[in-house]
Amino acid sequence: MAAAGTIRYWAAAKSAAGTAEEPYEAATLAEALEAARQRHSTRPEFARVLLSCSFLVDGNPVGLRGHDTVTLTTGGTVEVLPPFAGG
Numbered sequence: 001m002a003a004a005g006t007i008r009y010w011a012a013a014k015s016a017a018g019t020a021e022e023p024y025e026a027a028t029l030a031e032a033l034e035a036a037r038q039r040h041s042t043r044p045e046f047a048r049v050l051l052s053c054s055f056l057v058d059g060n061p062v063g064l065r066g067h068d069t070v071t072l073t074t075g076g077t078v079e080v081l082p083p084f085a086g087g
Contacts, residue, residue: 011084013046013049017043026072028067
């Protein structure tokens with residue numbers, strides 16, 4: 001069952017998406033990211049940036065878990081975090 005929430009983009013991901021945030025309607029992180037890739041298909045840098053990002057779902061790091069195993073919640077938040085330079 002799909003959940004509805006918000007994806008927030010930071011730094012290079014925000015620039016590549018052309019927006020700071022947008023809604024998701026998906027059951028898993030994999031589904032939400034695939035829908036975002038499709039929405040931004042005219043921005044090829046977006047898909048490239050996503051490959052290097054880490055993700056927080058409702059404040060919890062996804063780490064090495066498969067994105068298809070990360071369940072999303074209604075009212076939840078996905079943070080898309082590209083690598084940051086510096087300390």
